[in-house]
Amino acid sequence: MANQMTKAQLVAAIADETNTDKKAASAMLDALTGIITKTVSEGGAVTLPGVGKIYCRERPERMVRNPSTGEQIKKEADKVVKVTVAKALKDSINA
Known part of the structure; x- marks a missing residue:
């Protein structure tokens, strides 16, 4: 496997693309994960x-x-x- 992106790298990339800080980007990623988990488990x-x-x-x-x-x-x-x-x-x- 060539380049594998870690969660920290993904959070940094989201923060960079959306012009927000890493804390907000991390919250967005956690919210997305929670929404997907809840919806699919139902x-x-x-x-x-x-x-x-x-x-x-x-x-x-x-x-x-x-x-x-x-x-x-x-x-x-x-x-x-x-x-x-x-x-x-x-x-x-x-x-």
């Missing part, structure tokens, strides 16, 4: 224009295999968070 979806869509999907009960023993195990139904990347982001990366 079964909704959040679309970030130009980035993608974050949503929760239910997986049915299924049989899985333990890789070390080869034993078949029944895995209970669960939920998983999915992200569908926006076409605009895909196109900007492949351009």
Whole structure:
């Protein structure tokens, strides 16, 4: 993985782009994270224009295999968070 942005770097970038201080940018990022978490955990979806869509999907009960023993195990139904990347982001990366 080439350049991985840390939270501190992201907060600094947001503060720079929005002409605010780092404290306000950090509060905005925390608020966005909270809103996404609350919405997705309630079964909704959040679309970030130009980035993608974050949503929760239910997986049915299924049989899985333990890789070390080869034993078949029944895995209970669960939920998983999915992200569908926006076409605009895909196109900007492949351009």
